[in-house]
Amino acid sequence: MSDQFTDALDQTEEAQAAYAKQLGIKPDRIPFTAETLPNASIAVRVNQGLLNEVASHILNRAGHISIIDERGAGKSHFRDLVYDALSDGPRSDEFRVARIREVESITTRRFYTRLLDELSSFDDLDVPDSYPHATDEVREIVEDVAEQLEAQDIACIIQVDQLEDAARNTRTFEQLLAALQSVGDLGESEPVFILFLFGTERAGNRIDELRETLSSRLVAKDRTLERFEFAETEELIARWLAWAREEEYDGGYPSDPYTASAIDTIVEYSDGTPRNTRQKCYHAFRAGAQQFAAEDVVEIRDETLDTYL
Known part of the structure; x- marks a missing residue:
């Protein structure tokens, strides 16, 4: 054989x-x-209309965005296009971008600490080297960083990938959604953090079921990619x-x-x-x-x- x-x-x-x-x-x-x-x-040049829409929402800080489509539809490529432009492009000084990945076993506190870890790489933000154990105290640090961003009139785009991994466990997904809504609400007159969420239909449905308030704040909800x-x-x-x-x-x-x-x-x-x-x-x-x-x-x-x- x-x-x-x-x-x-x-x-x-x-x-x-x-x-x-x-x-x-x-x-x-x-x-x-x-x-x-x-x-x-x-990479084939597609989804220009959706890129233009996302650009509009980010520029105007109009609200949060979710790309919900099946596996293999090009979500990762679309995410990377936006990430590369905002982090290394000619207008990267106008934005901060944070990536939150591997969310299968994430907690509310862990989401906060990962966000802070991402933002600690920016020299113009004062982020402590270590974090307290209590979730509420870590959130206070996130609030302080949000105030720093707001003072500089800079928006932070938070990309969260593969939401369906967390959606398998209701308790985990509830903690993730609680953290997302919490940071998404920060800002006096407009959001400091713009949520940019990616997942399959399962994740989109679970957001509606478990966190209707967050779902209602998605200005571009359940967008799909071109075939x-x-x-x-x-x-x-x-x-x-x-x-x-x-x-x-x-x-x-x-x-x-x-x-x-x-x-x-x-x-x-x-x-x-x-x-x-x-x-x-x-x-x-x-x-x-x-x-x-x-x-x-x-x-x-x-x-x-x-x-x-």
Whole structure:
């Protein structure tokens, strides 16, 4: 049995290497295999309307925001776009950004301390090196930092990712939501902290059930991300291929060897999320390698997918 699998490894490696060489792809850059984007140039430009809306709410401090969508829909990429712009972009001096991740077992106090830890990296904020044990006393420190931010007229964006992890446990989620509402209410005339929440539908529903007051303060509630159709899928393929060849992507970069019929099939069988679309593109590449080994045909067509998948 081990020899059988070893043979499969050898055959697959040979077919993949030959196909990659035919396409001018670097051997260590097989496209579509990485779960996270290996380079920002691969990201398809979508969700501009939602980015504009989020920008408006943050600039005006109009209220809090939740992006609620299924896994693989691109929430992490959207979050990173905003984070990178606000923390390192040309207008980063106008904002402070704090990331709260791994919330599965978080408590109210732990949320406060993580927030303070994030803000302690900013030189213009006075955050103590250690925190008291009592939750209310830690909150007082958060209030003091909020006053410092307000005095400088600076908003802090708090990004909380994967809310569904905490939503599995009612007690944990209640503590997290209590902390979120507590800091979200700080500020005299406008919020000092803007909550930017990410999760699946389960998390969105639980917020409504357990903390209706917080839910009502979401000025952009349960926003969803755009799905990939033909144009976005074609662009994704072209961007991955450019990266795999160590070439620069531009708007005219070809999606060859993927034909229009193959892209139509990928779109048809994908759920439209970036993750699932990437996976379908990967399987099409795999089919193309098998076809090239068997028939010496380079193009990936709908028949390629029917025959080799």
